[in-house]
Amino acid sequence: MTLRPRASAFIATSLDGFIARADGSLDWLDDAQFLIPEGEDCGYREYMASIDGLVIGRHTYERVLTFDPWPYGHTPVYVLSHAPVSVPPTLVGSVHSVQGTPAALVARLGQQGTRHLYVDGGQTIQGFLRAGLLDEITITVVPILLGAGRPLFGPLPHDVDLTLMRSRAYEFGFVQSTYRIDTTD
């Protein structure tokens, strides 16, 4: 038997729970970067060093494609979407277009030896949560209310109990909390 990879999310939200404005823009998050002292990354590098694969949806993929340089280096990235996405030549080998369920992807990656999967993007995180496949989530709350936008969380088939693993307030006003999720498998 193969073990399924651990799956976790590491994401910033507004205090009212949005990860982006309704049009996808992240201007509020870019502005918040100015609050952060030089050299502080709120644990992102350490987290990235702990993962050996990423799952994102089409929205996140298309946004990240506009970044220069590609932020994920040679870490395998699985773009889980209803229809295949196109992969630019420079990213062939790193980016894999995948269709199917989170469960099928996770089973396949377990067979390939993936140990810790970073699940990113609202739709993809919600899909993993609904499937009982997200093991941990780290939320960094930015001190702003947006009033509207793309929510981190969505409908669930039932309550999901969480265990707080750690929480930290940064002097520049972010609050970062990590929860273990009682998954169903």
Next chain:
Amino acid sequence: MTLRPRASAFIATSLDGFIARADGSLDWLDDAQFLIPEGEDCGYREYMASIDGLVIGRHTYERVLTFDPWPYGHTPVYVLSHAPVSVPPTLVGSVHSVQGTPAALVARLGQQGTRHLYVDGGQTIQGFLRAGLLDEITITVVPILLGAGRPLFGPLPHDVDLTLMRSRAYEFGFVQSTYRIDTTD
């Protein structure tokens, strides 16, 4: 001139930002009480000692009316609603049915000498926020996802910038953060 009272909120939410289920039930919050050690009140008594008036909406009023004993003692309670609510004889003198805007209520209470107003209930908190009249909010995040329910926050006319005043993680898994709100007046 009279000063307007300071207005603040002190409220618990699920990690996905709900203060009650869609039908208003708080079973998940009642269950969470069992996590809390005897004698721990997460700062509620201290907060209550700092306020000299409460504003709630009709939903919250009708729920609190079912509590025995009445939890607010002799602190004046203003029920801000579109239509007048009926006040039982035992609460005449403590509970005041009020129509009008948050701004009008706050102006009136300022003239009466109220210094610190506790604003409770999702609709009422949202109304004060939209009017730029909420000065501070303390949110106690309970480690559960509900997937649906009555949200703490709602639409806003513009972004609202916040300043984190303090944040505390309790060993039983609650995270309580207090934000100062940059109000418009």
